[in-house]
Amino acid sequence: MRFIKEKNINIIFSIALLLVINIYLISINSFNGRTSDLIYLDFIIITIYLIWIYIAYFNWKKKYYDLYKSILNENDISLEDVKENSLEEEIIFKLIDNKDKKYDFKTKEYEEKLRDMEEYISKWVHEIKLPITALNIISEDIEDYDAASSIKNETEKINFLVNSVIYGSRATVASEDIFIKEENLGDIVKKSIRNNSFFLIKNKVEIVTSNLNYNIHSDGKWIIYVIDQLINNAIKYSKENGKIEFYAEDNREYIKLCIKDNGIGIEKEDIERIFNKGFTGSNGRNKVYKSTGMGLYFTKKVLNKLEHEISVESIKGEYTLFNIYFYKISDYLKVTKM
Numbered sequence: 001m002r003f004i005k006e007k008n009i010n011i012i013f014s015i016a017l018l019l020v021i022n023i024y025l026i027s028i029n030s031f032n033g034r035t036s037d038l039i040y041l042d043f044i045i046i047t048i049y050l051i052w053i054y055i056a057y058f059n060w061k062k063k064y065y066d067l068y069k070s071i072l073n074e075n076d077i078s079l080e081d082v083k084e085n086s087l088e089e090e091i092i093f094k095l096i097d098n099k100d101k102k103y104d105f106k107t108k109e110y111e112e113k114l115r116d117m118e119e120y121i122s123k124w125v126h127e128i129k130l131p132i133t134a135l136n137i138i139s140e141d142i143e144d145y146d147a148a149s150s151i152k153n154e155t156e157k158i159n160f161l162v163n164s165v166i167y168g169s170r171a172t173v174a175s176e177d178i179f180i181k182e183e184n185l186g187d188i189v190k191k192s193i194r195n196n197s198f199f200l201i202k203n204k205v206e207i208v209t210s211n212l213n214y215n216i217h218s219d220g221k222w223i224i225y226v227i228d229q230l231i232n233n234a235i236k237y238s239k240e241n242g243k244i245e246f247y248a249e250d251n252r253e254y255i256k257l258c259i260k261d262n263g264i265g266i267e268k269e270d271i272e273r274i275f276n277k278g279f280t281g282s283n284g285r286n287k288v289y290k291s292t293g294m295g296l297y298f299t300k301k302v303l304n305k306l307e308h309e310i311s312v313e314s315i316k317g318e319y320t321l322f323n324i325y326f327y328k329i330s331d332y333l334k335v336t337k338m
Helices: 002-027 035-072 087-140 145-171 185-195 197-202 220-236 268-273 281-285 295-305
Strands: 181-184 206-210 215-218 243-250 254-261 309-315 319-327
Touching: 002 035, 087 145, 145 197, 145 220, 145 295, 181 185, 181 220, 185 197, 185 206, 185 220, 185 243, 185 254, 197 220, 215 220, 215 319, 220 254, 220 295, 220 319, 295 309
Parallel strands: 206 243
Antiparallel strands: 181 215, 243 254, 254 319, 309 319
């Protein structure tokens, strides 16, 4: 028992002291040879000592055991719950308190820097979108169709990357930008398809939608961002006569959005890692398909904060299927800072 280990010196000293007292009393013949009186005295002393030990153990357990149990269970503990009685405890308390204050200060400092960075990126995105829009307008007046199409293609790529930057930066800062409400799944998918219409048409990718008229509880703009990333991936890794299917399935616990393409697929050994930060896999390392490995990482991050799940199935050379699960009962009070 930990308490006994902590009090072992005290216990040994008490036993030794009792023995010394007994030897002394016997040596001076205090009880005139009546050992029963000495035994009775020892019994009283031991009883009082055991009562003291029990009270000390009870106070020790009340003070430390619950605290120790909370630490093992990884529960939040406030320094106010820790009472310092000895000088050593007071010193440790002060050290932890100082460290805690420094940590809070550093955390607030980093959060402020992240907010400043997000604000800067937002302003930068706003500024960069103006020349992109201007280039699109100018390209419409160019008579050379190939040149106009090439300019439009590049500006749309820039526009997609710029949107990825702004949403990626928001995904790493906080959840203040998350607003959960009832959304129609079909409308969300249509908006995302419209966002990517230029690349879908240019790459001659067929779109098939069915059974999407379901209402879900989520943040529409973030789900559109997620679907945009999945569509962009499907286009990037599409084959000739590419096709993307959107359909939903109603389960007792959730609505499942399925996004399936007939592209080049994903290697079996890569499937478990495609949501890892910066992971590009064998497809991304191919000179034909350039990838940063951040799109699916942010997709997973956003869905986690929205309390949605995503899974993937794929057979190399045949298809890739992404499933997004919108649970019908979800505790959105859990939505915390990203």
